[in-house]
Amino acid sequence: MGYKKLFRGETVRLEILNKDGKADKKSLPDISQDTMIQMYRYMRQMRAFDEKALNLQRQGRIGTYGSLRGQEAAQAGLAVNLNEKDDWLVPSFREHGVMMSLGVPMHLIYAYWKGDERGNISDKGIKCLPPSVPVGSQLLHATGIGMAMQKKGLPGVAVGFAGDGATSEGDFHEAMNFAGVFKARTLIYIQNNQWAISVPLKKQTAAESLAQRGWAYNVASMQVDGNDVLAVYEASRLALEHIRNGNGPYMIEAVTFRMGDHTTADDHSRYRTPDLIAYWEERDPIMRMKTFLINEKIMTQADDDAITNDVTKAVDSAVKELEAMPAPDPMHIFETMYAEKPWYLVEQQAMLRDELNQEKR
Amino acid sequence: MTAASKTQKMTLVQAVTQALKQEMERDESILVLGEDVGKDGGVFRATDGLIDAFGEERVMDTPLAESGIIGVSVGLAVAGYRPVPEIQFMGFIYPAVNQIFAHVARYRHRSRGQYPMPMVIRMPYGGGIHAPEHHSESYESMLANTPGLTVVIPSTPYDAKGLLISALRSDDPVIFMEPKRIYRSFREDVPEEPYTVPLSKAAVRREGNDVTIISYGSMMRPALEAADFLARDNISAEVIDVRTIAPVDVETIVTSVEKTGRAVIVHEAPTRSGFGAELSALINERALLHLLAPVQRVTGFDTVFPFAMMEAHYLPNRQRVVAAVQTALEF
């Protein structure tokens, strides 16, 4: 009778590397030097890809582009823990980092942002769905894939990606709830870059963290410093182990910062101050890992220069591949709409074909 | 509007902003809410400056949730406000459809008239701006097929202001679809003073005798260009801007088709079960014996709206409208 305590939870945050690249030695994960270098390389590759994309956009060689600058650690620390054979990626539109790390060809990602539908999906056999633009909607797909893997007893995990803004959509909550109820083999991976276009996190939620929402659905969860690749590595490792061991879903909130405009169609100076950007510039995920690797003698400056060389070359050849792609075929507008084309698509396709033939004449 | 009133050259999106500002000054019950409508002034700047003029109590950046935005608007309307929620792009209306179909459109009726839904749901729609996936859709037909909604689609800055003011003064829910492709493509003289353009009234943009071209929103442009082009061959096209597709102005349309005997309907949404089907049915029901040719439709294809590189192939253009007119003339 009267009041009884019903629930009390605690949500933790993991940090390992500080902004100056100094590690908290007792929380350092058990991780090989090769893996550390691999994560660093992934981040450098993402940054090079991103800078080139912004250039291409300015020159009109691709269309509207969503930059991931600042979010490299949040993607690289997860990527090294994933296994492209078993695990599924269910990305939103800012996940090119983790996608390219798992083998989605960079030229196809550029093609996507060029407005070329061939960029939606690769033929490399990677379990990566086309980027989902309707914010938050894809998380349910990740839950569904995780349910399927649970039913079939498969070893993989489905990773559903979304941003902080997406956690306000009903679909996020439904995805978490279904995952909890059905013990889906799903990782709900939230990159909280603290902004949803112009809307800061404090207008998105009255709660102190997004990770604490896991309690509401009985989904294990934690927050991690998303600009600290070692912490992201460790959080992802723990989460994936939890899921792979059959303990049900997991949610990670990686707190990071979107360094640039929301997309090239946006102007973030309308709603953010240069001071704020400068503050986060000092917390750059790549700089701090580089400092750590060099100070710990895991990497030399010469190794770093070699990485610079490699990632630049890879990006340049991706651009070459992009621009060597034959023009997309307009007839494809009508293909793959249905398994069997209805009569009216046959007619419309013929009409467009005639139009194009007439233009050629 | 008096003949003496001063005018200002402005774009369609500026006319929207001005209508919102002037009506918010007049009517304190109007609230603007949505994603990025505050400090950012909307991703297309349609609500630019409103937060500075009226503060955060009346111009609210909301959490990113379309169902939430429309759902709370229902509550705000019941409690005496006139909410003006924005859906950032029409392609993202789906989470809100439950609220719009199940509640917004039905509230007046379900409450036996006690709770009308004075609400204007604004949203940019349509293609032609090389945007990413889901940023180019035109879903007007599903809204026009929902009893209880008024669906307005302006095509000029003058109409945008006058129609939006009418919508803001209406006690019924209005879906206000803004053709983003022509948000900034031209300017025209717009009176500085507030004025209204009546809802549910089509406009005859150009008079003619041989064929009636019926369109709305951003497709008015190829419709009018086609009429210009046909005039060179002495084909005289009447061009009607429907402006409000629900409840639609049947009289203007039928009267015109009775005169010309031919109708060509232009919209960028897909053909099948598109709004052109409704227009064509109305014409057949009411002007069948005046028709000299079957009603023609020039529309987007029945496909997913293609990515940017292919969208020019998808969108109706002058050539396709001219070809449809010729088909009607040669029938």
Ligand SMILES: Cc1ncc(C[n+]2csc(CCOP(=O)(O)OP(=O)(O)O)c2C)c(N)n1
């Ligand atoms: C359902 C839906 N509503 C609106 C949009 C327009 N939009 C695209 S991204 C975005 C903000 C997303 O913020 P967040 O989830 O934090 O991801 P971020 O862009 O920061 O990576 C909005 C409002 C959309 N794509 N989908």
Ligand SMILES: [Mg+2]
């Ligand atoms: Mg965000």
